[in-house]
Amino acid sequence: MYIICGSRAIRLLVVVGVLFIGLMGQIDLFAQLPPAFQQVDGMQVRHDPRVRKYVSPIRVHWQSIADEQFISNPSYLTGPNRGQAVLASQQDFCILRSSSSVKPSILLDFGITLHGGVQFVTGMTGNKEPVRVRVRFGESVSESMSEIDTIGGATNDHAMRDFILPLPWLGAIEVGNSGFRFLRIDLIDEDRELILKEVNAVFSYRDIPYLGSFKSSDERLNHIWDMGAYTVHLNMQEYLWDGIKRDRLVWIGDMHPEVSTINAVFGFNDVVPASLDLVRDITPMPEWMNGISTYSMWWVIIHRDWYRQHGDLDYLKAQKSYLDQLTELMVSRVEGNKEKLDGTRFLDWPSSENPEAIHAGLQAMLIWAFDAAADLYGILQDPRKESQAKSMASSLRSYVPTHGDSKQAASLMALVGLIDAQKANQEVVAVGGVKDFSTFYGYYMLEAKAKAGDFQGAIDNIREYWGAMIDLGATTFWEDFNIEWMENAARIDDFVPDGKVDVHASYGGYSYEKLRHNLSHGWASGPTAWMSRHVLGVEVVEPGATVLRIQPNLADLDWVEGTYPTSKGVVHIRHERKSDGSISSEIKAPSGVVVQVVAPGK
CATH class of the missing domain: 2.60.120.260 (Galactose-binding domain-like)
Known part of the structure; x- marks a missing residue:
């Protein structure tokens, strides 16, 4: 962590008319209230999971x-x-x-x-x-x-x-x-x-421990991993937000990188199910979550990932009724083998003016969502709905739209198998390095590069793109960033010298123009989840992370070590390159966690 704070006693604040209580820990709030308040019928008390320092x-x-x-x-x-x-x-x-x-x-x-x-x-x-x-x-x-x-x-x-x-x-x-x-x-x-x-x-x-960790022979990568974790931590308020300044709201699509980071860093935290349920409960059918079709799809994908990590079958069962309705809504927005989605047609802001990219991305997102739904229906033992989801995904894969030279669209298409990952990387994603990267979909660009086997390229992209924000004085990752902003740029943590560009006051667009731009935005944390998954090499195989497949990809690193949270405890991992170029691994797993070690990448 970056701040060492003195401890403070917990304070109980009771204000007549507006009652707010903030208490640490999982306790029975009502039992802590003064007796006079316990006698008031109809009183609602909200537990605030946060602390103040x-x-x-x-x-x-x-x-x-x-x-x-x-x-x-x-x-x-x-x-x-x-x-x-x-x-x-x-x-x-x-x-x-x-x-x-x-x-x-x-x-x-x-x-x-x-x-x-x-x-x-x-x-x-x-x-x-x-x-x-x-x-x-x-x-x-x-x-x-x-x-x-x-x-x-x-x-x-x-x-x-x-x-x-x-x-x-x-x-x-x-x-x-x-x-x-x-x-x-x-x-x-x-x-x-x-x-x-x-x-x-x-x-x-939220006063919660960092159970996951990442350290390597590259301090720049270590700093980036830590900063991504801290950025998400700041946005884990009563609910999981986009940004702590503006957009203090629950946006389901933006949650996917955040939840991936939470799984790798904090393990289970109730901010995730609370946020998933909040948006579910305020989105009646046939509406799309947050008014955006892809965001309802992200809800399905997050639930699949969340179950894999934590294995809470009862919680998953509680989603089935809504999942059934949402699956039927997605089915109704397919004509033949092509997406015909309504609502706001959105991937991320930098791709929002490329209709070819949006169409291709929506096609890929539907496939991803139907794949996730099929997995969930298999777990929920509903063979009819599982078969329907698989059939929809298969039909959608028979049509391959053009990606419009968009790194966002090409990455999604590679991830769901619509196009060859190596071809997508060579012809689109890797072209120009981090040019046209975005903080949200940069995560999926890194994932597409990993699928193509380009781990060195992905690590170089992380160093250059996310590292550039650090070079400008950032202590958290931003809502958006364009590598071209680096030209003649001044740091954000000081006054702008004459002749230099004020990055915060000069750039940004769409909903984040200039100083409205969030400089702490959880969707930008992708490298943290990505490095735990692909460099440390941890892949969850069975629910609750009780079976892990570990395959490191060190690229140009000499060593990497870290921890990964599971439902049974923390797994300790270290990989080191030996003098002959081979990789040795040391792994300590808690009882109840089975580790499958796969031959390391290079």
């Missing part, structure tokens, strides 16, 4: 004026973190003072992108009236310095990241829910003094 800034990145008359001792804010206002000498506290012409500002850096809000702890001034400040959260320095307008794309959509807040005299207040690394504070009233004892980030997250 209070994180001090690592530095004051900028201040609007150097004159101590207006800003004094700002570095104090990087010091003690107790969260308590005190009746004590406050000569060392940070003090902001305004005049009729000067309104001071500071910019704090918390060192890493996190999800949550901010805690202000104030001192004792002569004037007891609340002091108003403007608060601006930013995933980049540019965003934290921005205005909400129609030019730069900054927004308060889904979460307030730019607002005015009154601060109390000699007290503490917590506010905000967003994704951010930087926090700008402006004193906005004239002739006021603000004494700041503390400004802490309130880090809200």
Whole structure:
């Protein structure tokens, strides 16, 4: 992990009118309430699985004026973190003072992108009236310095990241829910003094262990694996979100890479079934999940993958009624052997203006979904529905549309066997390296390269494409990225020098234009799942991951080691290249897990 935080006691907050309770662990909430509340009929109590930690800034990145008359001792804010206002000498506290012409500002850096809000702890001034400040959260320095307008794309959509807040005299207040690394504070009233004892980030997250791990002879790959895991972890809030700043919503298609990463890193977590069920329950037939036909297909595929990893047959059985209806809906949107899907026809944003690619991708997605449905019906012992799903997949495979030179479409077609994987890689996916990669479908481009046996090419792509975001100062992976953005680009964790390009404020399109662009987006975590699957070499064979097939593909790596979670415990794995070029493997599996070792790749 990137942050070491001091521990805090769990707090129980009861507010008359709006009741919110956050407790750690799996406990009976109602039993923890005061007796008076247990006697109120009809009360609903929601368990919040998250915890809060209070994180001090690592530095004051900028201040609007150097004159101590207006800003004094700002570095104090990087010091003690107790969260308590005190009746004590406050000569060392940070003090902001305004005049009729000067309104001071500071910019704090918390060192890493996190999800949550901010805690202000104030001192004792002569004037007891609340002091108003403007608060601006930013995933980049540019965003934290921005205005909400129609030019730069900054927004308060889904979460307030730019607002005015009154601060109390000699007290503490917590506010905000967003994704951010930087926090700008402006004193906005004239002739006021603000004494700041503390400004802490309130880090809200699930306190869960990283059961899976990955380390290799390449530190860049290690950093990428870790960053993908952390990006998904931030989006595991009460539900599994797209982004922690904007798009704090459950999008089922976007969940597939996230769930793949969760399986490899955290093992079982109830955020996945809760999110799957939420979207199922708000999507009556014949609607598509999130209004997008492929997203309902991803729901089927995720359920197949989730069952393989965790083996919860009772949970799978609870999906059968909806699965039956969804399968019939998919069948009804096929004419002959071709897809005729309605709803929003969508793969990912960069492919959205290529109708040939969309048609080819939808054809492949239907095949993938019917294959997954057939697997599920086999498990659920429904031979009629299993036969129907297999028949639909077979019929759809008899028609091969053109991929429109789209890496997205070609990758999907290769993965379901519509086109030869090696041919798809050589003629489309590998052309131009990471040119036209995307953070969402980049995962399936890597998977297509693995199917083609191009493990070295995939690893090189990971280093170049996802590594480029790290080179620009990212601490989490982004909603989208184009390798062409690297030309003359400035880092996002500092002010943009003259003559350099502000990546966050200049690029992005569709729903993520400029500063609206999420810089922590779970669908970009594909390399984490991919490296556990193909470099560490772990393939789940039987439900609950009770049987694993392990085949490493080291490419140019000297060694790789890591862990993988199963329903029986954690498997420890190490592969090392010997002097003669062969690969030796050491594997320690818990009781109840059978490991099938396959001859290593190169």
